[in-house]
Amino acid sequence: MPLILILVECGIELLPKVIRNHPAVKKNLSSGIYSSQLLDNALHFSAMKNLKNRDKRGRPDIIHSCLLNALGSPLNKNGNLILYIHTINNKIFEFNPKIRIARNFNRFKGLMAKLLIDGSIETENSKLIAPFKGNLKELISKFENPEVYLFSSKGKLIDNHKELFVEDLAKNYIIIIGGFQKSSFSEDIVNLSENSFSISKHSLDAWVATNRIITYYELTYRIL
Numbered sequence: 745m746p747l748i749l750i751l752v753e754c755g756i757e758l759l760p761k762v763i764r765n766h767p768a769v770k771k772n773l774s775s776g777i778y779s780s781q782l783l784d785n786a787l788h789f790s791a792m793k794n795l796k797n798r799d800k801r802g803r804p805d806i807i808h809s810c811l812l813n814a815l816g817s818p819l820n821k822n823g824n825l826i827l828y829i830h831t832i833n834n835k836i837f838e839f840n841p842k843i844r845i846a847r848n849f850n851r852f853k854g855l856m857a858k859l860l861i862d863g864s865i866e867t868e869n870s871k872l873i874a875p876f877k878g879n880l881k882e883l884i885s886k887f888e889n890p891e892v893y894l895f896s897s898k899g900k901l902i903d904n905h906k907e908l909f910v911e912d913l914a915k916n917y918i919i920i921i922g923g924f925q926k927s928s929f930s931e932d933i934v935n936l937s938e939n940s941f942s943i944s945k946h947s948l949d950a951w952v953a954t955n956r957i958i959t960y961y962e963l964t965y966r967i968l
């Protein structure tokens with residue numbers, strides 16, 4: 745019954761060594777400030793020019809918006825969302841549904857840098873963000889009876905949301921959304937599912953896709 749959402753190839757990473765000496769990076773770097781350790785296209789654009797896979801990197805703002813949409817949804821408040829992010833460097837993290845993500849972007853960046861440095865975010869009593877040790881295939885295989893949907897503007901167009909999810913308590917719907925700005929899924933991601941769906945004739949921002957797909961699931965189960 746819970747919806748399992750995996751945001752994949754998210755552009756969240758610490759500053760790569762190869763650009764640490766670039767003036768655009770040095771200018772914004774301060775060793776005591778976590779947020780400055782995170783790669784951010786808005787600050788490091790000129791330094792990123794020669795980075796491989798540049799289109800998918802340095803976009804913590806995309807993940808911030810997706811997380812606010814997903815964790816703030818009625819589905820999550822009802823305890824029916826299981827949320828993971830997979831980073832461009834193949835790290836996977838599970839978010840505690842009760843975590844309160846900072847609305848302030850700089851504070852969010854600080855949290856993400858701390859996560860990547862420490863490997864998890866914990867309080868005395870609970871894990872707020874925990875690493876998953878394994879790859880995406882292993883993550884998916886954890887769930888019984890998985891139905892894996894890949895969402896892409898190039899997928900099969902769904903023009904009625906009722907076609908997407910059916911009420912079936914035995915089924916684990918796993919939805920995969922790209923946490924990046926442009927470009928397409930890597931081959932490893934494409935191979936995770938034979939079902940690729942589009943929910944619009946337009947290419948949508950990741951957070952719009954996240955919000956709408958969660959809403960479709962809420963409608964299926966009449967979660968308000």
Ligand SMILES: C[S@@+](CC[C@H](N)C(=O)[O-])C[C@H]1O[C@@H](n2cnc3c(N)ncnc32)[C@H](O)[C@@H]1O
Nearest residue numbers: 895896897921922925942943944947948950953
């Ligand atoms: C900005 S898009 C990435 C660009 C890519 N060309 C695309 O449109 O799929 C970020 C993510 O939002 C989701 N997305 C965007 N448009 C979509 C659509 N029309 N239907 C379903 N998902 C979509 C996909 O998961 C995509 O990876």
